[in-house]
Amino acid sequence: MSYRLARFPESIAVVRLGPGAEIPAWAESSSVFSITATATETSVVCAARSVPKKARHQAPFTAFSVVPEQGSADFDLSAGVTGVLAALLAPLAEAGVSVFVLSTFDTDWILVPKGDADKAEEAWRRSGHDVAPAVPVV
Template identity: 30%
Template sequence: MELKLHDTLDYSVIKFPATYEIPEAFNSLTAFKSITYTNDECSFVVPTDSLNTNQATAVDSGWFIIQIVGELDFSLVGILTQLANPLAEQGISIFALSTYNTDYLLIKNTEKERALQTLIQAGHTFN
């Protein structure tokens, strides 16, 4: 599978209360960003230090992003498994995000070299 290091920024996964309103600073970000709302929480993935986290209930920084290149058809099965399994075998944790087009993996920066080598050894390529 063809993969791409999304960029070189450090990312944070931030948890806010479910009623948290999207701040204007989020709208002006040009880097990768994501918001997910549930009844229990609001989770942001943004470049570290790009949002005020005073109202956050949890902040976990130090992540990088790998993107699966191309648009993935909804009928495809096992895409994330092909990436997650080799990483799990090496004890490397992931935070997965999906969009309409493709999937993204967030992996801790402390595991970057090991994760990249693991995925390459599993037959994946980086563009």
């Protein structure tokens, strides 16, 4: 099965904060904005331009979202949506591209180091997937 991906132009960062940390004011919303908290850390994914140099982070990343075929993903395994990430991550592994993956209710997001974004696109296209620029939300 082939998939469509949307490439976002904004540089993204993954920031590590301490457990139970407040979300800082600089962590503004961007193409993708995510907060994941566990007992040992809080991770924030946000626009790289917003992150202070002293913050512990990795950047820049380019974000790709999987474009759902019909609205949002269906968690019912009988709907045939199993294996999406496996199909999209295997070509990147073969190409030596590192990833940071997020999932939302509607879709999956694959972040790759900005310097490898074109390499990721090429690997996906060779595997039969389609990549296009993200359509701005108005």
